[in-house]
Amino acid sequence: MSGQEKAGAIQIVLGGDKGVTTLSQDTPNVSDAAEAGDEFGFSLAVYDANLDGCSDIAVGIPYEDVGTVPDAGLVHLVYGSTAGIGQGTPSLGFRQGSDGNMANTAEAEDWVGYSVAGGLSPTSLPFLVIGTPGEDSSGFADMGFAAYAYGVIPSVSTFHQDSPGVWGDAAQGNRFGSAIAATNRHFVVGAPGAPIGAIDQAGAVLGFKPSVTTDGIPLPLFGIGQDATGTGDQVAEAGDGFGTSVTMAPYRPSVSTTTTDSLVAVGVPNEDVGAKADAGGVQLLQISEAGVVTEPQWITQDAADVEETAEGDDYFGQRLAAVNTNQGVPSTATTMRLAVGVPGEETSAGVQDSGGVQILPMLGSAGASDSWLQPGGGIPSAPASRQYAGMSVAAAGSSLYVGMPYGPASGRAVYAYSWTVASGGAPSQTWKPGEGGIPAEAAAFGAVVR
Template sequence: MRRWIAGLTVLGCVAISGPGLGGGKATAAEAACSGGTGSDYNGDGIRDTAIADPDATVEGKERAGRVTVVHGGGKGVTVVWQDSVNVATPAEAGDRFGYSLATYDADKDGCDDLVVGTPYEDVGAVRDAGYVQIIYGSTAGIGQGKVSKGFIQGADEPLGGVAESGDLLGYAVAAETSSTGIAYMVIGVPGEDGVGGMDVGFLHYVSGVSQQVVNVTQDSAGVWEDAEPQDRFGASLAATDRYFTVGVPGESVEGKTFAGGVSVFRPSLNTDGIPAPVFGFSQTRAPGSDASAEAADRFGTSVAMVANRTTAETAPTGALLAVGIPGEDVDDLVDAGGVALYRVNPDSTLTTVNNMLDQDYTDVEGVAAPGDFFGQDVALVNTAPTQVSSATTVKLAVGVPGNESSGEHLDKGGVQVFPAVGAAGASDVWREPGDGIPVDPAHQMFVGTSLAATPTGVLVGVAYESGQAPGAVYGFGWTAASGAAPSQTFKPGEDGIPTGGTAFGAEIQ
């Protein structure tokens, strides 16, 4: 979930039910992790689902946060929070453990590991400095093997530097394995202050099994633009095996504050000792785009990226990049929002695929309206990355958390799915509470602030469900029509998921 939206303002690990989730370490007799599936924390070759509730009360501590992992194939549920043997830091009120999530195989054992961002963690007396943990997978399940690895800023800490109030380390995280087999993680610190001023932002790049740390700012050699106040470099992140993208939603463009921008890097270190910068750009500076950067557009609030192959290539050496622009005005409709689609080419050039997709786009279902915030979150998938990309293989999901119907149910929200290749309006699908999403519509549900793309479909978090319900996550196949019932449901109190919570589904991995 990407925030900063107008108007939105003892360690514990419990395995519940299912074979192989008894809470102990994996025995020598158990099969080794198989790897290769993605989000497979017990290494059995079946995808798992991690669902965060960063507002959950844990052991009486309000908004301490917790994460529920549902192991695929009916193999049980594991709940992870701070305060257990394998998640090494105490839970505190207001930490918001699970505010951001990412997955990769950090230790290369074949079981995927879960990266958990806790940006509101206090470091000593330093408020909201932030904290990130790698919670390791094992054949016994997530957090059932070795002790987690924590990352904080400090002279004697893994990331170096100094922990400062409001840094928000871990506000965004991304992780992948590079095309050369190097596991890497990117940690955003958008509240970092620097010589350029307040909230210029910062990036920690952590690579390899040894977890080498490299720090990157907009003042690093070859990085686009200079570090300036309120840039918030690192507020959003996305990664593939060949590139990672950094959102800079506060970037000023030609004097227009919070117009926004993005920077693209390769995960390999260059001669300057940092991940190699590819390029950076704003709406105004994207090649082939006639869109203009405007104040408060917040271009880069959300980003998503997938490997991509064209007919001219023999392998997926490029990437499609979706950039959310929730503050975009559509004609005179303030904050209606939009999404731009680009291709990062193997020769380090950028191609504009669609400079402005919005709800007034040709043949697209729905109508743009003020305050929709279309693009507050985006998710991309390529179901066949080694094949030439097509409208059936590459899909884009867009969150519209400010959507409402006929003035009823203010900020009810919704989600729209598009083909990411070809005509966007040819087969788009719309879902909202009461129409496809099986919950009663109500005010300020903000559906569309939490999305995740999987090979089989899109997962939609309904974290702010009406009434006393703590939330839910619903899965829809990529080819499912508007109004179709979900093919998956994850909800507290059902299928082994514990009851309780506050905002279950606020982040999904």
């Protein structure tokens, strides 16, 4: 924007055939200004922050300079209105050491807003969780922390692995806040650099409830890592990165009359599968209404009847998206669906890192109703090296969205699919730069989709 390289922008496709609008730091009512390398839109969360019935957008800008501090990071909460996004109340900024809304002092490469997730608590309290994985805290470099903004006029607290009741040990390089996901019942925070015992960067995920304790932080529920407080018989190994990605969806058990639980998927893209280094895996978790966590399933591409086969450097689980397509009925394998990005997949000989997306049930056997999309096989782009299909996936209602920001220009687009699409099935809708009101110069279009 404003001629600034990698300043970042969001293309919002409006419902009801109302066209496309562009949101950036050049938009009226959005404070600050577009600058080179900011990457406005690196992360996104959509929720109703002021309870006016209009969707609002929290935009992560982790590479924003705060004053003279490079890459300290910033999150803009841009309000929607009946007149459109950003057309009413000025945006609210969350940054460290400014406006009194976040604790601590802005430091280089804190990356405020590297991840964000928002929603409404069971008591209809709006909340936003902001990941800051580069924060130095408690004397440890890159330990990471998260901010919790709650209420229509947000109160903000910060928490990390040295906060009261939070699982695990404060340690250098934990990168707490690298990934965040939320439902209205629970939220989880990934710390992919956390050690498990003496095993460095094995990774961990921590669970919380969107309610505030007497210590002023979200209610801690659990912490989990391979070989630590669960994850079955999976072995923690150095560099696994358990918690590199997380996603979750509301879950209604068959014995319940309402949606009380959450199903979580945890990406472990650097997991070795047998002798296949960095093939990747995904751990499924269930969080009960009371906050108890259990482990329904461990999934790799070598699981029974799953399409495709685990290979070295596939990075299965690098990105994830989950959905409950019908919260009004008890959840089933048909309604609880998971998309797993596999950006290192080779779709044919000599075509490295073309990538793909595996769609799986979150209940029952992973291979019972899975499907596979890849460039040239469901994704309408010829296979090419370094397309990294699966680096951008998102769930929204009845659709799975797959962004293709890399590779040949002719294939750069965002595609929508039914969650029950068969392997190689066609998208139901396509958005491309230069079409339907989307600017032709939209670089890296679809790098993040929501």
